[in-house]
Amino acid sequence: MSKHVVVGSGQVGTHLATKLLAEGHEVMVVTRSGSGPDGAVKVAADVADRARMKELARGADVLYNCVNPQYHRWLTDWPPMAESFLAAAESSGAVYVMLGNLYPYGPVSVPMTEDLPLVSASPKAQVRAKMWQDALALHEAGRIRAVEVRGSDYFGPGATDQSYLGARFLVPLKAGKTIQLIHPADQPHSWTYLPDVADALAVAGRDERAWGRPWHVPTAAPLTFRQIGGRMAALLGRPEPKMTQLPWPLMRAVGLFVPMIGELRHTRYQFTAPYVLDSSAFQRTFGVVPTPIETALKATLDG
Incomplete structure (x- = not known):
C-alpha cells in the first residue's frame, strides 16, 4: 500500500x-x-x-x-x-x-x-x-x-454540466427531444x-x-455529435435524435454576460474541423486500451 x-x-x-x-x-x-x-x-x-x-x-x-x-x-x-x-x-x-x-x-x-x-x-x-x-x-x-x-473532451459517469456530452446532451436525448448544440453536429471529434x-x-x-x-489518455476513435446521439439512442431503443445548432452570433452575445459561454470562442476551432487525438504511444507502451465505445456510452447513459 x-x-x-x-x-x-x-x-x-x-x-x-x-x-x-x-x-x-x-x-x-x-x-x-x-x-x-x-x-x-x-x-x-x-x-x-x-x-x-x-x-x-x-x-x-x-x-x-x-x-x-x-x-x-x-x-x-x-x-x-x-x-x-x-x-x-x-x-x-x-x-x-x-x-x-x-x-x-x-x-x-x-x-x-x-x-x-x-x-x-x-x-x-x-x-x-x-x-x-x-x-x-x-x-x-x-x-x-x-x-x-x-x-x-471528457464524458462518462460523473461528468460535469460543462461536458458537451453531459446533461445538456443527455436530458433531451433521453426525453426524445431535439438536442441543441453549440457547435456543428458532423465534425469528427475525440472524446x-x-x-x-x-x-x-x-x-x-x-x-x-x-x-x-x-x-x-487512451481514447477511442473520433465520433461526431450526430454519431454519438445515434448510438446512444440505439442503446435506449429510440430513433435517432434530432439536433439543431444554436447560431454562433447568439452564443457570442450570451457570452458577454455569462463568462463560461464567453470563453467558448477560445476553443471553437476544436469543433469546426476534425479534432483527433492519437493515444497509440500510451497504448503501445503500457498495454492499455480505451474502454469500448459502446460500453462507455452505456455507462454514460446509466450514470
Whole structure:
C-alpha cells in the first residue's frame, strides 16, 4: 500500500481517488471544501498555499494535480497553484502527475501526438504550457519526477454540466427531444472517457517509464455529435435524435454576460474541423486500451 495525494475531487479526481481506494492504497483528497469519496482522508486547503501543500504532501508516493479552476480564471488562479505543486513535489519526493489538456497545441490539421509543439497563441493555453514546461525543467534537473497526462473532451459517469456530452446532451436525448448544440453536429471529434483518464493517471504515477514526458489518455476513435446521439439512442431503443445548432452570433452575445459561454470562442476551432487525438504511444507502451465505445456510452447513459 502506498500513499496518494489527489488534489481536486471533480469529475476526474473523484474517479481517480475511488480507483486508488479500491486498489487498497492510502488516499488523501485535498479540496477547498474538504469533499471527496468515502474512505479517503479529506482535507480542506488552499492549493495556492505553498507551505500547506508541502505539509500535506509529506510522505506521499504520488501527488496528482486534478484541479480545474474555472476557465475564465486560469490566468489568475493557475500560476500560484502551479508553483505550490512544484514545491510540494520537490520537498516530498512524490511523483508529480499533472492532468493536462490539448489546448496548448492550438489549432491542428493532423491527429495530435505528444511530440507536437505547444504553440497556441491563447494566453490560457500558454499558462497550461508553461506549467508543464516548468515541471519538465525541474524533472530534467533531477529535482522532481514529473509526468503530464492529456485527454480530449471528457464524458462518462460523473461528468460535469460543462461536458458537451453531459446533461445538456443527455436530458433531451433521453426525453426524445431535439438536442441543441453549440457547435456543428458532423465534425469528427475525440472524446475521452473519464474512467480511462483515472486509469491513465494511476499508471503514470506508478510506472517510471512514464516519467519525464507527456502522454495521451487512451481514447477511442473520433465520433461526431450526430454519431454519438445515434448510438446512444440505439442503446435506449429510440430513433435517432434530432439536433439543431444554436447560431454562433447568439452564443457570442450570451457570452458577454455569462463568462463560461464567453470563453467558448477560445476553443471553437476544436469543433469546426476534425479534432483527433492519437493515444497509440500510451497504448503501445503500457498495454492499455480505451474502454469500448459502446460500453462507455452505456455507462454514460446509466450514470
